[in-house]
Structure formats: structure tokens, C-alpha cells
Amino acid sequence: MEGGVDYLADERKKAEFDVQQMKIVWAGSHHTFEISDRISKLVANDPAFSKDERTMLPRKELFKNTLRKASYAWKRINDLHLSEEEASQLRFYVDEPAFTDLHWGMFIPAIKGQGTDEQQKKWLPLAYKMQIIGCYAQTELGHGSNVQGLETTATFDPQTDEFVIHSPTLTSSKWWPGGLGKVSTHGVVYARLITDGQEHGIHGFIVQLRRLEDHRPLPGIIIGDIGMKFGNGAYNTMDNGVLRFDHVRIPRDQMLMRVSQVTRDGKVVQSDVPRQLVYGTMVYVRQTIVQDASCALSRAVCIATRYSAVRRQFGSHNGGPETQVIDYKTQQSRLFPLLASAYAFRFVGEWLKWLYTDVTQRLQANDFSTLPEAHACTAGLKSLTTSVTADGIEECRKLCGGHGYLCTSGLPELFAVYVPACTYEGDNIVLMLQVARILMKTVSQLGSGKLPVGTMAYMGRIEHLLQYRCNVQKAEDWLNPAIVLEAFEARAARMSVSCAKKLSKFANPEEGFAELSADLVEAVVAHCQLIVVSKFIEKLQQDIPGKGVKQQLKVLCGVYYLFLLHKHQGDFLATSCVTPKQASLANDQLRVLYSQVRPNAIALVDAFNYTDHFLGSILGRYDGNVYPKLYEAAWKDPLNDSVVPDGYHQYIRPLLKQQRSAKL
Numbered sequence: 001m002e003g004g005v006d007y008l009a010d011e012r013k014k015a016e017f018d019v020q021q022m023k024i025v026w027a028g029s030h031h032t033f034e035i036s037d038r039i040s041k042l043v044a045n046d047p048a049f050s051k052d053e054r055t056m057l058p059r060k061e062l063f064k065n066t067l068r069k070a071s072y073a074w075k076r077i078n079d080l081h082l083s084e085e086e087a088s089q090l091r092f093y094v095d096e097p098a099f100t101d102l103h104w105g106m107f108i109p110a111i112k113g114q115g116t117d118e119q120q121k122k123w124l125p126l127a128y129k130m131q132i133i134g135c136y137a138q139t140e141l142g143h144g145s146n147v148q149g150l151e152t153t154a155t156f157d158p159q160t161d162e163f164v165i166h167s168p169t170l171t172s173s174k175w176w177p178g179g180l181g182k183v184s185t186h187g188v189v190y191a192r193l194i195t196d197g198q199e200h201g202i203h204g205f206i207v208q209l210r211r212l213e214d215h216r217p218l219p220g221i222i223i224g225d226i227g228m229k230f231g232n233g234a235y236n237t238m239d240n241g242v243l244r245f246d247h248v249r250i251p252r253d254q255m256l257m258r259v260s261q262v263t264r265d266g267k268v269v270q271s272d273v274p275r276q277l278v279y280g281t282m283v284y285v286r287q288t289i290v291q292d293a294s295c296a297l298s299r300a301v302c303i304a305t306r307y308s309a310v311r312r313q314f315g316s317h318n319g320g321p322e323t324q325v326i327d328y329k330t331q332q333s334r335l336f337p338l339l340a341s342a343y344a345f346r347f348v349g350e351w352l353k354w355l356y357t358d359v360t361q362r363l364q365a366n367d368f369s370t371l372p373e374a375h376a377c378t379a380g381l382k383s384l385t386t387s388v389t390a391d392g393i394e395e396c397r398k399l400c401g402g403h404g405y406l407c408t409s410g411l412p413e414l415f416a417v418y419v420p421a422c423t424y425e426g427d428n429i430v431l432m433l434q435v436a437r438i439l440m441k442t443v444s445q446l447g448s449g450k451l452p453v454g455t456m457a458y459m460g461r462i463e464h465l466l467q468y469r470c471n472v473q474k475a476e477d478w479l480n481p482a483i484v485l486e487a488f489e490a491r492a493a494r495m496s497v498s499c500a501k502k503l504s505k506f507a508n509p510e511e512g513f514a515e516l517s518a519d520l521v522e523a524v525v526a527h528c529q530l531i532v533v534s535k536f537i538e539k540l541q542q543d544i545p546g547k548g549v550k551q552q553l554k555v556l557c558g559v560y561y562l563f564l565l566h567k568h569q570g571d572f573l574a575t576s577c578v579t580p581k582q583a584s585l586a587n588d589q590l591r592v593l594y595s596q597v598r599p600n601a602i603a604l605v606d607a608f609n610y611t612d613h614f615l616g617s618i619l620g621r622y623d624g625n626v627y628p629k630l631y632e633a634a635w636k637d638p639l640n641d642s643v644v645p646d647g648y649h650q651y652i653r654p655l656l657k658q659q660r661s662a663k664l
């Protein structure tokens with residue numbers, strides 16, 4: 001803090017809860033708090049990880065700088081003997097998308113999830129020591145969402161006991177894989193398996209792409225970067241790549257064979273593992289993306305909240321200070337639901353991590369019963385949380401007025417880095433439609449004796465939910481979690497049943513599904529919002545120590561669900577889950593909750609425990625010392641290196657001269 005002055009000190013004094021305890025709730029445990037606190041400071045205090053110039057660097061320099069940081073991070077991880085958890089925190093706080101994200105986040109998980117024990121034994125030690133660097137090469141120029149439509153082929157040659165990997169068309173070129181363009185030595189490449197002239201669907205293959213000696217592509221491989229992406233700096237630190245194969249041969253044992261095996265004589269043997277496990281890495285990453293959504297959103301909210309307390313506009317009385325913009329009700333009604341959503345996504349992410357761990361343990365014991373639930377929850381929640389977060393970051397930029405548009409606010413880069421999350425790991429609409437299929441299947445099975453399970457269990461009470469009438473009579477009734485849950489359950493169930501009824505009128509169900517897809521997506525949103533609300537409410541049933549901490553979380557939970565109710569009141573009214581009067585009472589209660597958040601707002605964002613380095617934002621500085629730092633930063637722009645700009649003599653002077661002579 002400059003001169004030790006904390007311009008937000010008065011705001012911090014207003015807090016009605018124990019911020020230190022809230023930091024632990026946010027981190028998930030004492031243990032994770034301690035690690036994230038220590039590692040974030042370690043990164044922040046190391047000048048090698050500085051990120052000042054990122055938005056101004058040309059691509060080549062930017063990329064080289066990322067390589068430098070990634071290699072230095074790896075050195076620190078080894079020198080300090082960091083655990084896997086600490087190492088992943090270090091990469092997180094370095095806060096620069098890099099090939100290492102794909103190596104650790106997809107290449108290794110793909111081998112772990114789809115490789116046999118033998119394959120894992122061979123490849124994982126090399127990958128763990130980074131003696132090979134891997135990417136996840138699935139998407140092609142012509143096909144991304146439709147995985148079954150991929151064109152790359154892997155044809156078994158029984159003569160040599162090899163697969164021949166080939167790109168038969170331009171559209172079969174691999175296109176997008178991160179880390180592929182310039183760095184990866186290996187990839188898990190997804191291709192159509194062909195043996196004896198027969199097709200056997202999409203499978204993963206470990207393919208070496210570059211020579212380990214000099215990094216040149218292996219024969220038959222064309223490889224490069226796909227070009228600049230949205231924004232300055234941002235995701236351009238990543239070498240998303242293009243890759244073509246011209247009959248590249250790999251040994252048979254490099255097909256990932258947990259799901260199916262190809263024998264020496266070219267027979268395909270299915271194990272008792274479901275074929276959907278080929279998609280398992282995506283389920284894993286979608287789960288991590290839900291956790292990341294709370295990080296990205298909380299970061300934007302932290303910047304917008306601190307700046308809203310610093311910024312003043314209008315309302316000065318007798319020469320006194322103007323009003324802090326955070327005190328405007330409109331500012332609160334845009335900002336506080338995002339603050340509440342950040343907490344909501346944190347808790348649903350925590351729960352999803354638990355669900356995923358549970359599913360993984362079951363899979364290891366050959367119990368595949370919970371795989372559809374894992375697919376539905378990861379697909380639906382990935383879509384919901386990334387869409388809200390991407391929109392939320394942009395809303396935070398607007399909440400910061402003009403200064404939010406400056407790169408030094410940190411928000412443009414955060415948005416540019418974050419927004420592809422709505423597309424990668426499954427386009428959000430495509431994933432919602434996957435959940436819609438599962439919802440419609442669940443509704444169609446009601447009454448068959450097969451009880452819905454997991455997050456669909458509420459559908460088992462369909463008779464009751466179809467008859468439900470909300471009995472809210474006064475605004476405070478909306479603070480009762482049981483009432484809220486039932487209203488959200490009834491809305492989701494009724495929207496699904498309504499879609500199912502409409503679907504049943506179509507002779508061809510696929511045609512009906514396509515025709516009704518926009519309605520189905522709305523039903524899925526209602527279902528996913530119910531999951532988030534219910535997991536927030538479940539969190540509040542836990543023992544949460546610390547003065548006022550649980551109370552603050554209750555307020556945020558109320559803001560989260562009442563804001564949703566207000567925003568989607570069309571759904572609630574159309575399905576007769578609430579009356580117009582009850583919807584209006586919900587909004588009254590929401591305003592009361594906003595005023596309860598107000599004194600705690602700064603402390604609630606301090607609880608994220610972000611360093612100024614990680615936030616990367618002058619507007620979001622911990623000390624609130626915004627104006628001098630903005631002023632100082634402007635002078636560092638390369639345009640200000642000279643008083644008279646380059647190009648003056650060539651372009652400005654002749655222009656001015658011409659104007660003068662025209663006047664004369």
C-alpha cells in the first residue's frame with residue numbers, strides 16, 4: 001500500500017463478519033487456504049512473474065515470454081519440491097494461459113482415464129517429469145461439437161502391427177488444440193478407428209508429433225499455430241494449433257485401450273467399460289471449468305466492488321464529497337447478484353468436485369451407474385456458470401464506467417481470456433441440449449417404476465410438484481429455504497413436463513426435439529439453476545464457524561435465488577409457481593437484502609484473498625488508491641515515450657499545413 005494509506009479502510013471497518021473465517025470458507029478448508037495464500041504471495045513477490053506489459057507485447061514476444069514464465073515456474077516447482085496441489089496453485093496464480101494447462105489439464109487426464117494400467121505406467125512418468133509435453137487434439141477444422149463426425153482416420157495395418165494416422169481432407173485438419181501449435185511433442189489424437197475395412201467409432205491415440213532432439217515435426221506431420229485470437233495479450237499466450245497427418249505410423253499399443261482393445265490380428269474387443277468413457281476427459285475438464293467460473297467471476301466482482309466504493313458521482317451537499325457509486329440502488333442491483341453468484345458457483349463447484357471424485361472411484365471399481373449424472377451435471381453446470389460469468393465480467397466492466405474500458409482495469413483482458421469458456425469443452429448450447437435429452441428421458445420414464453436419482457430426484461415427486469401452490473404471504477417468507485426450493489423445483493419440473501408434452505405430439509421425436517430446442521434449453525436453465533440454489537442452501541446447513549459468517553452467506557444465498565426469481569419471473573408466473581403478488585414480494589425482499597450486503601461488500605470481496613498481482617487491476621487495488629496509479633500508468637504507454645508522435649512529420653504536419661493554406 002502506498003504510504004500505508006488504505007483508502008478503503010472505512011469500508012473495511014463496516015464489515016459485520018469475521019473476514020478471516022470467510023477466507024477459509026471461500027478456499028474450502030484451512031489447508032487449501034494456507035496453500036493458496038502462501039503460493040499466491042510467492043508468485044506476487046517474484047518479479048519474474050510480473051505481468052505489466054502483457055497487453056502491449058507483439059505476439060512473438062508475448063509467446064516467448066510465456067515460455068520463459070512456464071519454464072521458470074517449472075524450475076520453482078522443482079526447486080521448492082512443491083506438491084501436485086501446490087504446483088497447480090502456482091500455475092493458477094501465474095495467471096497466464098499456456099501449453100502447460102493442456103499438458104496437465106487434458107493430456108495427462110486423458111491417459112489416466114482412457115489408458116490401460118500398462119499404458120499409464122509407460123507414459124505418465126515421462127509426462128509428470130515433462131520429458132514429453134502433450135496436448136489434446138480432438139477438434140478439427142470441419143468438426144468440433146459433433147465428435148462422431150471427426151474425419152481423421154486410424155487404420156490398423158496387421159502387417160506391421162501399426163496404426164496409420166491420416167488426415168484425408170482439409171476439414172480433417174486438427175484445429176484449435178492448445179499447446180499444439182508450437183510446443184507439444186505428443187498429442188492424444190482422436191480419430192476414427194478402422195480395422196479390416198470396418199469403422200469402430202472415435203478413439204484416442206498417443207501420437208508423437210515432434211522430434212525430441214530438435215523439436216522438428218516428424219515425417220508426415222504438418223503443424224503450426226492457427227493465428228491471433230480475440231483481444232490483446234489474453235489467450236494469445238497460447239499456441240492453439242493446426243495439425244495434418246500424411247499416413248503417419250504409430251505402434252498398436254499407442255491406442256488408448258481402456259474402453260476397447262485392438263488385438264494383434266486386428267480384432268476390436270470391447271471391455272465392459274461404456275464407450276462414453278472416451279469422452280471422460282471432457283467430463284473432468286468441464287468440472288474444473290465450473291470451479292474456475294467462480295474464480296473469474298469473483299475476480300471481476302472484486303475489481304468492480306472496490307472501484308464502486310472509490311468512485312463518486314453526483315450528490316454533493318454543501319461542497320461535501322459526492323456519492324459513492326456503490327450506494328446507488330441500480331449499481332447494487334447489478335453488482336450484488338454477481339457477488340452472490342460468485343459465492344454460489346464456488347459452492348456448486350465444490351460439490352461438483354466431490355461428485356466427480358465419487359464417480360471416478362466408482363469407475364475404478366467398474367460401477368458406471370453414476371456416469372450419466374456426472375455427464376448431465378458437468379455439461380449443464382459448465383454451460384450455466386460460464387455463460388453467467390462471461391456476461392458478468394462484461395457487466396463489471398460497465399459498472400466501472402469509462403475506466404473499466406482501460407486495459408489497466410484488468411477487465412478487458414479477463415473478458416478476452418474468459419469468454420471462449422462458453423465455447424471450449426463443448427459449446428454451451430450443444431451441452432444444454434445434451435442435458436435436455438437426459439431430462440426428457442427422465443420425464444418419459446416417470447411412472448415406469450424407475451425412480452430418478454441424484455439431481456433429477458425431485459422429478460420423482462412430480463405429482464406433488466404439478467399441484468404445488470406457493471404459500472408466500474409476506475416478503476420475509478421468501479427467506480425460508482424450503483419454500484424457495486419447492487418453487488424452483490416446481491418451475492423446473494413444470495417446464496420439463498411442458499416440453500415433454502409438446503414433444504409427444506411429434507410423430508418423429510428427433511424432429512420434435514429440433515423444433516422445440518429453444519424451449520428445451522430454457523427448461524435446462526431452470527433445472528441447472530435449481531441445482532445451484534439447492535447446493536447453496538445445503539452449504540448453509542453445514543457447521544460454519546466465525547462471527548457473522550453464516551449470516552452473510554445466508555444473505556448472499558437470498559440475493560442469489562431472489563435475483564433469479566426476479567429475472568425469470570416470466571417462467572415462474574407462466575408455470576403458475578408464484579402469483580404476481582408473490583413475485584413482487586420477492587423483489588421487495590431482494591431490495592432489503594441488497595441493503596444488508598452493502599456494508600459488507602468490500603469485506604466480502606476481500607475474502608477472495610486475491611493479491612494485487614493476481615487481480616492485475618488498478619481499479620481493483622486493495623488500497624483503493626486508484627487515481628494516482630491510473631495517472632502514473634498512462635505515462636508508461638509507449639505512445640507517451642515521445643511528446644511529438646512518430647508520424648507527425650509524415651501525416652499530421654502536412655494535414656495542418658494544408659488546412660492553413662486553404663484558409664489563406
Ligand SMILES: CCCCC/C=C\C/C=C\C/C=C\C/C=C\C/C=C\C=C\C(=O)SCCNC(=O)CCNC(=O)[C@H](O)C(C)(C)COP(=O)(O)OP(=O)(O)OC[C@H]1O[C@@H](n2cnc3c(N)ncnc32)[C@H](O)[C@@H]1OP(=O)(O)O
Binds near residue numbers: 146293295423
Ligand atoms: C488475464 C486473465 C487470465 C484469467 C484466467 C481466468 C480464468 C480462466 C478460466 C478457466 C480456464 C479453465 C480451464 C481451461 C481449460 C480448457 C480450455 C482449453 C482447452 C479446451 C479444450 C477443448 O475444447 S477439447 C474439445 C472439447 N470438445 C467438446 O466438448 C465437444 C462437444 N461434443 C460432445 O461432447 C459430443 O459430441 C456430444 C456429447 C455433443 C454428442 O456426442 P454423441 O456421441 O453424438 O452423443 P449422443 O448425443 O449420441 O449421446 C450418446 C450417449 O452418450 C452420452 N454422453 C455424451 N457425452 C457424454 C460424456 N461426456 N460422458 C458420459 N456420457 C456421455 C449421452 O448422454 C448419450 O447417452 P444415452 O445413450 O444413455 O442416451
Ligand SMILES: Cc1cc2nc3c(=O)[nH]c(=O)nc-3n(C[C@H](O)[C@H](O)[C@H](O)COP(=O)(O)OP(=O)(O)OC[C@H]3O[C@@H](n4cnc5c(N)ncnc54)[C@H](O)[C@@H]3O)c2cc1C
Binds near residue numbers: 138143144146235426
Ligand atoms: C480458446 C479455445 C481453445 C480450445 N482448445 C481446444 C483443445 O485444446 N483441444 C481441442 O480438441 N479443441 C479445442 N477447442 C475447440 C472447441 O472444443 C470447439 O470449438 C468447441 O467444442 C465448439 O465446437 P465448434 O467450434 O465445432 O462449434 P460449432 O459446433 O460449429 O458451433 C457453431 C454454432 O452452431 C451451434 N450448434 C452446433 N451444433 C448444434 C446443434 N446440434 N443444435 C443447435 N445448435 C448447434 C452452436 O451453438 C454455435 O452457435 C478450443 C476452442 C477454443 C475457442
